[in-house]
Amino acid sequence: MDLARSRSPTSTLSSFGPSTIPVGPAGERNADGVGGSSGARPSRPGHELARVLRGWRERGLLTQEQLAERSRMGVRTIRRLESGHTFRPTAASLRLLAGALGLSDDERMLLLAAARGEAAAPPAQAAGSVPRQLPADVPGFTGRGEQLRRLDAVLAEGGAAGAVVISAIAGAAGVGKTALAVHWAHGAADRFPDGQLYIDLGGRAPGPPTTTSIQALALLLRGLGVAGDRVPAELEAAAARYRSLLAGRRLLVVLDDARDAEQVRPLLPGAPGCAVVVTSRDRLSGLVAIHGAHRILLGPLPDA
Numbered sequence: 001m002d003l004a005r006s007r008s009p010t011s012t013l014s015s016f017g018p019s020t021i022p023v024g025p026a027g028e029r030n031a032d033g034v035g036g037s038s039g040a041r042p043s044r045p046g047h048e049l050a051r052v053l054r055g056w057r058e059r060g061l062l063t064q065e066q067l068a069e070r071s072r073m074g075v076r077t078i079r080r081l082e083s084g085h086t087f088r089p090t091a092a093s094l095r096l097l098a099g100a101l102g103l104s105d106d107e108r109m110l111l112l113a114a115a116r117g118e119a120a121a122p123p124a125q126a127a128g129s130v131p132r133q134l135p136a137d138v139p140g141f142t143g144r145g146e147q148l149r150r151l152d153a154v155l156a157e158g159g160a161a162g163a164v165v166i167s168a169i170a171g172a173a174g175v176g177k178t179a180l181a182v183h184w185a186h187g188a189a190d191r192f193p194d195g196q197l198y199i200d201l202g203g204r205a206p207g208p209p210t211t212t213s214i215q216a217l218a219l220l221l222r223g224l225g226v227a228g229d230r231v232p233a234e235l236e237a238a239a240a241r242y243r244s245l246l247a248g249r250r251l252l253v254v255l256d257d258a259r260d261a262e263q264v265r266p267l268l269p270g271a272p273g274c275a276v277v278v279t280s281r282d283r284l285s286g287l288v289a290i291h292g293a294h295r296i297l298l299g300p301l302p303d304a
């Protein structure tokens, strides 16, 4: 199945015909402005949409800010949608959201139903189910044959030795670190039957990391099916929970755009059978020296 393609933002555009959503010319409408909805379960308009959106966002390990960035919508709009204050978002908004959340065709139908105020099945990932969080592959990915082979080789070697495989992809902004990690991860996904976790660590911003290790762990634990109120608040406890959930499983973890080795250290799986690919502008020397990570230094594509 061409999951990568079906998750790409552009391909979702065709799924929403302009006539499929009852949207007035006024565009987004506030829940406060209009009373009642046709759905049986929601207690107020916008409630069902808020519920499914939050569930899908958390399943995707996205913060509201990250969803806003991905969907190119304002973070205030996301917050209003998730708090049930906006209902009947425009068809364009729904398309952007579906693309950013990587929704399947069925899920897009649920989103439409929710936007009409109809109750749907809970979208959040059930405990014990297999997380599949890789973002869409870069359309027209090209080159990087040598690096892809290295990632394959490192994986095979680690598997034989029973060690955790850590690959660090370092290079300047925009050089293609995320594209390489995600493209390789899609190709290698079937070697990790217990799932693939992906998290954007937001290391690009100056100043302190936008995602701290404990925030990242909380999101990773949610991805592994831990209920929000069961996620330990302490870094040590959260890291221990994370490692014990990964023990005995074959999972791939992609830690994208790490600020430095310090930020990712608590996020490394301790279990043989798991692999982690870390991308960073930093050379991640600490990971290489202490954890034996295999570093791939990335330069610009030849024809870029």
Ligand SMILES: Nc1ncnc2c1ncn2[C@@H]1O[C@H](COP(=O)(O)OP(=O)(O)O)[C@@H](O)[C@H]1O
Binding pocket: 138, 139, 140, 141, 142, 143, 144, 171, 172, 173, 174, 175, 176, 177, 178, 179, 180, 301
């Ligand atoms: N191997 C590749 N083939 C095709 N396009 C690529 C490739 N690598 C990067 N790109 C393009 O360059 C853009 C920036 O790459 P990205 O992986 O986001 O950079 P980085 O993570 O290093 O900042 C991507 O969105 C993609 O469009």
Ligand SMILES: [Mg+2]
Binding pocket: 177, 178, 179, 256, 257, 279
């Ligand atoms: Mg990147």
